[in-house]
Each structure stands twice: as structure tokens, then as C-alpha cells.
Amino acid sequence: MLTRRIFGWSRLLGAIVCLVSLTHRMLWGMGSQTLASDNFFAYLTIQSNVAFTALSLVAGVIxxxxxxxxxxxxxxxxxVLSWTTTAGLAFSIIVWQAGLRGIPITVPWSDVVLHYVLPALAVIAWLIGPGRRTASWRVLPFVLLYPVLWGVFTIVRGRFIGWYPYYFLDPRQVSGLPEMAISCLLALSIFALVATSLVLLSRVPVRLAPWGEISPSPQPAERRRPATAGRRHATAGR
Incomplete structure (x- = not known):
């Protein structure tokens, strides 16, 4: 099917774009005094987009x-889409919060691609892409497992090296443990909401027609009474 092949090549293209954006973000970040080379892969955004790159390559070939x-x-x-989409939403909140605190944040083009462009296109492909099965609700606890493990590791690691990828995980930048706990619970709720939305979207009856037009799923044809049955009733009434 032509549209299936188009989406296959688009997955491969998405993997290449993601890889290029990750490389640019790493090189751009190395020029900053606030980012050491051993901290680049500590970001949830980077880790989830590395997974996105690898999965897009596999999904494209399939x-x-x-x-x-x-x-x-x-x-x-x-x-993976739950993680990357939530990372984009969290990035927007962080930039907004930084603005309220008077902390300037420079956003390179690679950040825009990783946090907004690729997740948005991936969600669209998730909704209308041919060949995707219905997602199971069993993915929800696994969506939450990764950020929980990542958060625990990041907090423990931060105690030893004195660096945290996000301010709300740093005890020095929040009012105390309650604010940190509330922020973490809010982040987990966003992960759960995004994953729930993706599972629900996988159940929307939308498909692509052969030439790429979006069309609703076919409805069952209206049943018609056979003409012979009508004749039999008419004959019986005589």
C-alpha cells in the first residue's frame, strides 16, 4: 500500500532529523558553562529522544x-511517544517558570525540533498512520515506571555531584520537600494523561484512503429486504 510505504519512509526521515537535532543540541550545549559533557545524557528529553530515534528506525523498516x-x-x-510528548510539555512549563523567576533561557532550533516539532508530527502519524494496531491499557504503568526510576536516580546522583537537570529536583531551588513532591506528582500526572490520550486516540476510527485523503471507517451497509420475500407476502395475502 502506497500510504504505508510513505509512512515507513517518514519514520526513517524522522529518525534522521531526531539524530541531527540531538547532535546539534549536544554541540550547542557543550559551548555553555552550565552543561558538562557527562550531564548531556542525564536529561529525560535526551534519553527519550535517543529511544525515539532507535524506535523510528525499526518502525520504518517494519x-x-x-x-x-x-x-x-x-x-x-x-x-516512547508518551515520554517525548510529556518532555515537550514539561519543557514549556520550565521555560514559562524560568521567565516568571527572571531566568533567561535560550532555546536553539534543535530544542524546538526535539520538544515540539517531532512529538507533534508523531502524534499526527499515530492518529492517521496506516497499519497501527490498537494500543493496550497495559502500557500505562510502564509509561510511569521510566520517569519514576529516572527521577530517583537523578535525585540520588544530584546529591553526589551537586547538579540536577531540572530545577524542581534541586532542593536548593525549591522551598522544600513538599514543593518537590508536588512538582514530581504533577509531572507524573502529565505522563499518565498523555499516555491515556494516546491509547484513546488509537481507538478513533480514522484511516487513510488509498490516495491519502482522511476518511471515516466504513459503516455497515443498510440491509435490504429481498424482493422475493415481498412477493411471498403478497401472494400469501391473496
Whole structure:
């Protein structure tokens, strides 16, 4: 199917764009005094986009070779897309909060691509892409497992090196443990909300027609009474 192949190549293109953006973000960040080379991969955004790159390569090859994604691929896409989309939403909140605190944040083009462009296009592809199966609700706890493990590791690591990737994880930049706990719970709720939305979107009956137009799922044809049945009733009434 032509549209399936188009989406397959688009997945491969998305992996390349993500890889280029990650490389630019790393080189751009190395010129900053606030980012050491050993801290670049400590960001949840970077880790989730590395996973996005690898998964997009695999998903692209599968789309070019098979008419339908296997169930495990749909689950993996739901997981990774939940992480990257939430990272983009969290980045927007951080930039907004930094502005309120009078802290300037420079956003390079690679950050825009990683936090906004790729997640938005991936959500659109999730909704209308051919060959995707219905996502299972079982992915929800696994969506939350990664940020919980990442958060615990990051807080423990920050105690030893004195550096945290996000201000709300740093005890020195928040009012205390209650504010940190509330911020973490808010972040987890966003992860859960995004994952729930993706599972629900996978159940929306939207498909692509052969030439790429979006069309609703076919409805069952209206049943018609056979003409012979009408004749029999008429004959019986005589």
C-alpha cells in the first residue's frame, strides 16, 4: 500500500532529523558553562529522544516490509511517544517558570525540533498512520515506571555531584520537600494523561484512503429486504 510505504519512509526521515537535532543540541550545549559533557545524557528529553530515534528506525523498516505493525511495536511507540510528548510539555512549563523567576533561557532550533516539532508530527502519524494496531491499557504503568526510576536516580546522583537537570529536583531551588513532591506528582500526572490520550486516540476510527485523503471507517451497509420475500407476502395475502 502506497500510504504505508510513505509512512515507513517518514519514520526513517524522522529518525534522521531526531539524530541531527540531538547532535546539534549536544554541540550547542557543550559551548555553555552550565552543561558538562557527562550531564548531556542525564536529561529525560535526551534519553527519550535517543529511544525515539532507535524506535523510528525499526518502525520504518517494519512499515516498508509489512502491511501492519506487530503488537509489540504499537506498545513501544505508545511508550516512547508518551515520554517525548510529556518532555515537550514539561519543557514549556520550565521555560514559562524560568521567565516568571527572571531566568533567561535560550532555546536553539534543535530544542524546538526535539520538544515540539517531532512529538507533534508523531502524534499526527499515530492518529492517521496506516497499519497501527490498537494500543493496550497495559502500557500505562510502564509509561510511569521510566520517569519514576529516572527521577530517583537523578535525585540520588544530584546529591553526589551537586547538579540536577531540572530545577524542581534541586532542593536548593525549591522551598522544600513538599514543593518537590508536588512538582514530581504533577509531572507524573502529565505522563499518565498523555499516555491515556494516546491509547484513546488509537481507538478513533480514522484511516487513510488509498490516495491519502482522511476518511471515516466504513459503516455497515443498510440491509435490504429481498424482493422475493415481498412477493411471498403478497401472494400469501391473496
Amino acid at each position: 512499515a516498508l516490509r509489512r502491511a501492519e505493525d506487530p503488537p509489540w511495536l504499537t506498545s513501544a511507540r505508545a511508550l
